[in-house]
Amino acid sequence: MDLFSRAWTVLRTTVADLPDEAFARPSGCTGWLVRDLVCHLVIDAQDVLITLSTPTEAEPTRDAVTYWELAEAPPTGDDPLDALTVRLAAAYQEPRLLKYHLDDVGSAAGRAAALADRHRRVMTREEVLTVDDYLSAYVLEWTLHHLDLLAHLPGVAGPPAETLSRSRGTVERIAGAALPASFSDQDALLVATGRRAPTAAEAAALGEAAGRFPLFLG
Known part of the structure; x- marks a missing residue:
């Protein structure tokens, strides 16, 4: 829970501090500008609110690691939902409106997470997880998207060290x-x-593990 809050607060603060011109720059997500990525974060925040409001008595079917599904190829930006995100982001017209919506919905998602019973079970994508596992999975989500945010924005601060470390551990477990x-x-x-x-040196260091990467998480 602490890492969820830390990762999410730092990410939202980073977005709030971006100059308007940064929203028209590319992000680390194929086919998305920074404004598109920020719009996706708004949708993510809505998903958190929906999931935390969808309790169930069913047994868990996923945990923080198995929550993630693997795709065979990286995203191309052509997926209908990805394209919808681009259209939604363009509708905001001004970065300040997108910032406001992220702060509004994002703050609510953060409060809901802080108040949630970590042992309660919730449903999302027709799968059941404990709140603790669900929020732990989102530490990786926030951390990766923070890296996507700064991919083409030199000088923008990255994710907190502790969330980077936890996310690395999650990826290794996956x-x-x-x-x-x-x-x-x-x-x-x-x-x-x-x-x-990977660079040539990194590829050599990966050795036999190279066959396990990259992972295209969805």
Whole structure:
């Protein structure tokens, strides 16, 4: 819970501090500008609110690791939902409106998470998780999207060290393989999730584990 709140608060603060011109820059998500990514964060916040308001007595079917599904290829930006996000983002017209909506809905999602019973079970995407596992999964979501946010914005601060470390551990558990200790947590996440190709030295350091990466998380 602490890491969820930390990752989410820092990410929203980073967005709030961006100059207007940054919203027209590319993000680390294929086919999305920064404004599109921020619009996606609004939708993510809505999903958190919906999920935390969907309790169930059913047994859990997923946890913080198995929550993630793997795709065979990286996103191209052509998915209908991805295209819808772009249209929604354009409708805001002014970055201040998008910032306001993220702050409004995002703050509510943060409060709902803080108040939720961590042992309660909730349903999302027709799967059941404990609140604790669901929020833990979102630490990775927020951390990766924070890295996407700053991909083409030099000088923008990155995610907190503790959320980078936790997210790296989650990715390693998903892959069933450890990333080299020589990789920083940020580089490990970028390479492991296909956000950038490994350098020659990194590829050599991966060794046999190279076959486990990249992971295209969905």
